[in-house]
Amino acid sequence: MTVVTKPKVVLGVSGGIAAYKACELLRRLTESGHDVRVVPTDSALHFVGAATWSALSGNPVSTEVWESVHEVPHVRIGQGADLVVVAPATADMLAKAAHGLADDLLTNTLLTARCPVVFAPAMHTEMWEHPATQENVATLRRRGAVVIEPAVGRLTGVDTGKGRLPDPAEIFEVCRRVLNRHSLARGVTTPDLAGRHVVVSAGGTREPLDPVRYLGNRSSGKQGYALAKAAAARGARVTLVEANTGIADPAGVDVVRVGTAVQLREAVLKAAADADAVVMAAAVADFRPAVYAPGKIKKKDDGGAPTIELVRNPDILAELSADRALPGQVVVGFAAETDDVLANGRAKLARKGCDLLVVNEVGERKTFGSEENEAVVLASDGAETPVPYGPKEALAETVWDLVLPRLRPST
Ligand code: CTP
Secondary structure, three states: OOOOOOOEEEEEEOOOOOHHHHHHHHHHHHHOOOEEEEEEOOOHHHHOOHHHHHHHHOOOOOOOOOOOHHHOHHHHHHHOOOEEEEEEEOHHHHHHHHHOOOOOHHHHHHHHOOOOEEEEEOOOHHHHHOHHHHHHHHHHHHOOOEEOOOEEEEOOOOOEEEEEOOOHHHHHHHHHHHHHHOOHHHOOOOOOOOOOEEEEEEEEOOEEEEOOEEEOOOOOOHHHHHHHHHHHHOOOEEEEEEEOOOOOOOOOEEEEEEOOHHHHHHHHHHHHOOOOEEEEOOEOOOEEEOOOOOOOOOOOOOOOOOOOOEEEOOOHHHHHHHOOOOOOOEEEEEEEEOOOHHHHHHHHHHHHOOOEEEEEEOOOOOOOOOOEEEEEEEEOOOOEEEEEEEEHHHHHHHHHHHHHHHOOOOO
């Protein structure tokens, strides 16, 4: 008989109003087959009581190192965990974790854990933006922890801003991916993109013609979002420059919204200044109207149609490749081709000068708007990696697997 042991997850809850949302995260974790031990702080219990955590997890709940001392839980809980997730993580908890304080069961658990650790911060915008908190977050990330970027929206009371706990479904998704990648069988304990900054562009640019019309394309942005989420789950700090996707911000990712190719170029170059890798998954319009008509272009009485003059947009991928912001920065492009897919792909790789080019064939069920994709990843060193038809998430993982060995050594 095979005994399947459930992955052991410690859910740390620190004292913030968002503690109630951790109940939903707990439910998702237990329902998907994880053995969850909840370790709230004393102040967390002011928001949600121990009985709720215990009933939902099916495990005992303690906050103090002095409870059940004979079992030494302050050491065991951390040592035995496959993943520790702290949600919500208050500014105080991030500070304690960054400085290695250990004055209750949760902070002791964080010090003894050798598994991946995910923090989902929630606090007021001012507290999140304070240099003390930002430095603590940077310290934790440098050490390999995944710190999810807080969401923007309504905070406690009437305030709005950055600081909301991301949706529990998103936190769960990050946990699941982190756990997948760090299955004990592989013996990997630090996320492989930890300490890295990566930039991903997604979606399709729109080039305005007049106040009601634009030149656009059919890119949905799903592949770019899959890349951003996968990199975040692998521990990277991710900047996602998105154009016209309408997709909600993924947890743990800094999203910059743009409209046109020129705006996308500016945002990508800015983010690329300190990036280890840049992936251009966006469909960038090659041309834009030479003139923007400030008023709506009207039909003419003579039945004729206007002629629209176009000018070339900058080729961002070629520029990034030719003029790397940092030595050894990895640049990845995408190419959607309809004919002579591989031959065109190879020529494009050489022309653009990038390190990797993900070439996919535009077809009925593939590429635009679909959940699936099939591709060949061409490398400048001649390597070719076919990626079979499958979810865009799988292609995203393959891209990062190929980026990883090409990254410059970590600083
Ligand atoms: N790209 C870019 N800037 C542009 C156009 C495209 O950075 N102005 C990037 C895309 O993000 C993608 C790659 O270049 O990663 C491939 O774009 P594609 O439009 O296929 O390349 P082209 O050189 O325009 O080739 P073709 O004319 O064959 O379509």
